[in-house]
Amino acid sequence: MKPIHPNGLHETVADIVRELGDKVNVRTATLDQPEQGLPDEILNQTDVLIWWGHCAHDKVEDGLVSKIQERVLKGMGLIVLHSGHYSKIFRRMMGTSCDLRWRDDTYERVFCISPNHPIAKGIPEHFDLGIEECYGERFDIPQPDEVIFEGWFDIGEVFRSGCVWNRGYGKVFYFQPGHETNNAFQNQYIRQIIKNAVEWIAPAVYRDSMGSPHINPTLEELRK
Amino acid sequence: MKPIHPNGLHETVADIVRELGDKVNVRTATLDQPEQGLPDEILNQTDVLIWWGHCAHDKVEDGLVSKIQERVLKGMGLIVLHSGHYSKIFRRMMGTSCDLRWRDDTYERVFCISPNHPIAKGIPEHFDLGIEECYGERFDIPQPDEVIFEGWFDIGEVFRSGCVWNRGYGKVFYFQPGHETNNAFQNQYIRQIIKNAVEWIAPAVYRDSMGSPHINPTLEELRK
Amino acid sequence: MKPIHPNGLHETVADIVRELGDKVNVRTATLDQPEQGLPDEILNQTDVLIWWGHCAHDKVEDGLVSKIQERVLKGMGLIVLHSGHYSKIFRRMMGTSCDLRWRDDTYERVFCISPNHPIAKGIPEHFDLGIEECYGERFDIPQPDEVIFEGWFDIGEVFRSGCVWNRGYGKVFYFQPGHETNNAFQNQYIRQIIKNAVEWIAPAVYRDSMGSPHINPTLEELRK
């Protein structure tokens, strides 16, 4: 049987982004690499970080999580896929538990409820994803700035499956499909959504700090 | 067979609100009454207006719709039930088509995704409503200030079934259950939600106009 | 004295958009033209409509307002400038009175509070606009999907001066500067914001109706 992720799940996702062509320069990082794959010189050159993780969330070092958070607040886009909902970095950016009700594989249909969002470009108002691990509400997240996708699962669950939030000068996109034993990443619409998200979430500009200089003209000066 | 609404659907809903006891003074109004049941002296004493309509939306007079809109903007709460999504007053308050995808009766489960909202008090995180007319996304509404309930329908639909919006000094709550041939209004949770909504949406205060007086102290006066 | 708008205010605004070059094809329309400048064949080819009006809001025909609303719901971007806050079309899209507290000319500073929004690209965290007609809160609008700019006025007023809302498949951007006797449209940042807004609000796609076909597979079919 052909493996679903012959080069690892990270390469499966990277291949999707590579379809954006010359616009992007794609790297992958894994936990077993030095500095967990994200030394400063790489993190500080990264415009968009896509995070997928499952069983090893606890192994990610708190110091690295803080560095990633700081980088997002300066402008880096963060895309969190599937079981990454429970990653340290997503929970850090949200301030909530990010818990949800987990159920086993079932049939999922995805609805697009914000069709004019750039992430939804080229996506129909609903499409059938097929078998996917089921995540159910209540999903313990802050109210999203925009809910773009909602998932329907045939065993009786709904889920806010695609959500965006501003955080500092950066943005966060959470997207629910992508269980390692299913085929979400082979679905044309899932692939399109991930590519749309990368383009949308890439920063227009980085700002090193909030500290824009104080404004010091007096009112008399203002009125001249 | 016992009729579902022996005194008309409006009395079915009124009986729910009457369970709030002495706090409320409940009237009903129907299209066939003089001035469509809402002459000025009644409308101007109304704190919360619950709207249910189905086939006769077009018969509601535009002038009355404008008066209701103005009253909401001054503070009156507006609760719109089920097929009222397509009423003139709801569309007026929203600015959108308020269209949706309609399907026939099916099985609905309701999820509460904003459990700390006053409208959700006493409501479990999900409950089974049973057979209800199916409304599907995309529901053409402005982004709600808060989505409180989501509906799951077994034929493959999801719906933002309970949503709130501020409008002027008033508020609007749309709630999807309540088809005339089904039993939603006999469901204990639906009844509780409607009562919660009435209490939450009643205005703390009315304000006659935006026109608070201009602020005229000079800066020199300010700084004294 | 050189007039501020030698060819009319509409041409002043059009010249800003023309700086986008070949990407855009700019027309203007005024009330005194046949069909108030917006016959169907023109409206239906328009991707972005910029609306400025002041004293003649009442002269705009209701039928035209309905056509513009419908066009926005299908995807057309609508940018409303300054005193257009009180236009029929803006009030129609909002569902509120869109009233505000008006005061005379004073000194305005503009703050950018959503610096990662595309409309804010290239705009500093604050800039001094100088003398502008003063609009004060409370501005009777629905809660914006995002507040991008806030205005500070030296006589003691604040204003949500740049706000966006989704409506149907389209979007609406309201922007407060632009009084006819002042120089807002000569300000480099105001010009940049208007150009950014045109690019951001142009539709990716038009959709003719909500009426995507019903979904009819049975659950048994789904599970195959």
Next chain:
Amino acid sequence: MKPIHPNGLHETVADIVRELGDKVNVRTATLDQPEQGLPDEILNQTDVLIWWGHCAHDKVEDGLVSKIQERVLKGMGLIVLHSGHYSKIFRRMMGTSCDLRWRDDTYERVFCISPNHPIAKGIPEHFDLGIEECYGERFDIPQPDEVIFEGWFDIGEVFRSGCVWNRGYGKVFYFQPGHETNNAFQNQYIRQIIKNAVEWIAPAVYRDSMGSPHINPTLEELRK
């Protein structure tokens, strides 16, 4: 000279809440107490926690911050005053830096832009606070679920001075006035807002975990 806070700032704030009478049972806690004033048995009985801090944010133990966060997610209300914007607990709940532009004392006017929110009950559309430490935008917070108050400062700053967010089953209210050397807490409207906030933010119910039991009826069972 009479001191502004004869019994410490915490008692100044406590006295405001005590005006709610028998409805409340008010305690205070300070950093120098055992377990920083918030041992488990006290924290777990607390419905609303009001946080004020200034120079000693770093001294608050991370373990305590985690316990408070967990308590908020289960339903406890959190009110953060003034320089508490930079407290560990507020930053934890927000996921952002919560930085702002700080300036010295100046004249502040407060605008109420969500007049129908319970926190605004009895508050006029604007009131003059007088001399207060100036906080300026951009305030690095997630988009609030609702901005209730905005501050205008005469040296040319605006600030989202009253904001609310849902977090888990709890809520957070940030309110900007309250510098230790000024008189905000003697202002009648500030006092009213704090009392309103305590009443609004107190939880209707606590929930111990997200873990509502899985839903296990089969579709065949559902359809019976």
